[in-house]
Amino acid sequence: MSIEVVNISKSYGDQKALDAVSFSVSKGEIVGFLGPNGAGKSTLMKILTTYITADEGSASVNGFDVNSNPKSVQLSVGYLPEHNPLYLDLYVREYLAFNADVFKVEKSRINEVIELTGLTSESHKKIGQLSKGYRQRVGLANALLHNPDVLILDEPTTGLDPNQLVEIRNVIKNVGKDKTVFLSTHIMQEVEAICDRVIIIDNGKIVTDKKLDKLISSDKEQVIEVEFDYKIEEQAIAKIPHLKSYKNIHDGIWELTFISETDMRPVVFDFANENGLKTLQLNQKNKNLEAIFREITKK
Numbered sequence: 001m002s003i004e005v006v007n008i009s010k011s012y013g014d015q016k017a018l019d020a021v022s023f024s025v026s027k028g029e030i031v032g033f034l035g036p037n038g039a040g041k042s043t044l045m046k047i048l049t050t051y052i053t054a055d056e057g058s059a060s061v062n063g064f065d066v067n068s069n070p071k072s073v074q075l076s077v078g079y080l081p082e083h084n085p086l087y088l089d090l091y092v093r094e095y096l097a098f099n100a101d102v103f104k105v106e107k108s109r110i111n112e113v114i115e116l117t118g119l120t121s122e123s124h125k126k127i128g129q130l131s132k133g134y135r136q137r138v139g140l141a142n143a144l145l146h147n148p149d150v151l152i153l154d155e156p157t158t159g160l161d162p163n164q165l166v167e168i169r170n171v172i173k174n175v176g177k178d179k180t181v182f183l184s185t186h187i188m189q190e191v192e193a194i195c196d197r198v199i200i201i202d203n204g205k206i207v208t209d210k211k212l213d214k215l216i217s218s219d220k221e222q223v224i225e226v227e228f229d230y231k232i233e234e235q236a237i238a239k240i241p242h243l244k245s246y247k248n249i250h251d252g253i254w255e256l257t258f259i260s261e262t263d264m265r266p267v268v269f270d271f272a273n274e275n276g277l278k279t280l281q282l283n284q285k286n287k288n289l290e291a292i293f294r295e296i297t298k299k
Helices: 041-048 070-076 092-103 108-116 132-144 162-175 188-194 212-217 265-274 289-297
Strands: 003-012 015-025 030-034 056-061 077-080 150-154 180-184 197-202 205-211 221-228 243-250 253-259 279-285
Touching: 003 041, 015 041, 015 056, 015 205, 030 041, 030 188, 041 056, 041 150, 041 180, 056 070, 070 077, 077 132, 092 108, 092 132, 108 132, 132 150, 132 162, 150 162, 162 180, 162 188, 188 289, 197 212, 197 289, 205 212, 205 289, 212 289, 221 265, 265 279
Parallel strands: 030 180, 030 197, 077 150, 150 180
Antiparallel strands: 003 015, 003 056, 197 205, 221 253, 221 279, 243 253
């Protein structure tokens, strides 16, 4: 396993940030680590990168224990923390050269990560002159500099505009082909576009750990939007089997919510035929990750 976490707990005074958290991540997985603010995401990432120690439990990265072998963990991990620490008075290349010396990597690697993260046009500037989005790119370039096996990214797309989001998303997906990526973000569209699997933490406990496709498809509630060729009375709509709720959007357009594990579109189609109606459109609207996240973490 690239990451192994077993019964990790951590408290700050009376506040329990992590409560017996356990999971594992295999090599090559891109895992989204989600949760509300204060759920314990950054605390766990700091434990995995040896910045802080857990009160209880054990954790390893690439087979190296975070407590007994922290140096090997640090060499195995590329870490972009939530508050990206940078030397603002250094030039981009100067900063990366400094870190290349720390990790004892070839200077040619600097050009590779600059190109990989789209920093070429800004690489001659001081970091303090860069926008927040480009500073994030510098942090990501630094995390990739020593070609680590595991990337741990805490809010990697903070401050990026829509175009930059797409570019960095592609970078993360590409490096995820031969690396393990463990990332935290509040942008659910990023998780849907990048991740294979989702782990959700709430109040210091893991509440969901599923493959993304299974998480989205596992909900028994399904929403169907149907358009009939003319208006129909609400009393008739209410008689459709397994119907949880319904809403008239406009004229003959209805949004129907069902509780069922089977596809209810044939039932709606049969209902239309039985009532002398034609269906002009019949679409199933799956819940997105954001809606599922809200349901799972709502108090």
